[in-house]
């Protein structure tokens with residue numbers, strides 16, 4: 001029994017990089033917790049990457065994933081209802097970032113988001129039967145920036161304008177110099193572009209350029225999505241790569257339109273970036289469709 005436990009524990013730890021915790025050692029741990037810098041880290045399981053700050057019982061959470069994975073987060077960070085997180089932040093309205101609000105609300109003093117987030121989230125929930133239970137919305141909203149101090153960390157969120165959706169914000173843990181980018185970055189994979197939910201490709205490019213000019217080489221970034229725990233964090237170089245990809249997507253589709261190509265022909269354009277992968281089947285075609293819809 002002992003050696004079997006030890007083996008599984010070692011295997012689980014090897015699979016998760018640098019985990020913060022190692023309880024449940026005899027089960028396959030379905031999630032990954034990585035401490036990045038100072039008291040800031042990530043939780044990776046299903047849905048958008050969660051960012052967290054945790055120091056001596058004071059905590060802040062960025063994004064909520066789903067109710068079942070949010071329960072794992074609570075377990076991993078040892079959150080309690082008696083000592084709630086000072087803030088749960090929703091970077092945007094998508095269900096894989098907000099559905100866990102329903103579980104996390106009892107562990108959070110307030111839920112903060114850009115003012116468009118509850119509006120878009122309500123539309124999303126009302127359009128899908130069976131999602132009514134997930135109607136837990138930010139109670140504190142802002143239009144441009146929002147700041148708070150949690151423990152020894154100063155946290156500032158910024159909304160630059162429409163990008164991935166109409167209500168994205170990024171969250172800067174200033175002391176640690178870690179920025180949660182929400183879904184403005186799908187790292188090394190094709191992005192989801194929510195043109196029904198207020199996305200704007202050209203403005204998205206502009207926001208990334210502004211972020212490149214604002215933060216430093218030393219800034220560590222958390223990304224909403226990629227295909228492994230190691231790839232949901234990175235540097236300003238990853239922001240540049242993503243901006244360049246979006247610029248190329250826009251010019252590819254704009255040029256095709258200028259040449260008089262039909263939508264059907266545009267949808268057959270092969271990928272220009274062979275290193276970029278699909279998180280779901282049809283992701284590249286979705287990018288073409290979104291660019292076709294949004295651009296001139």
Ligand SMILES: [Zn+2]
Nearest residue numbers: 092094164183
């Ligand atoms: Zn999203």
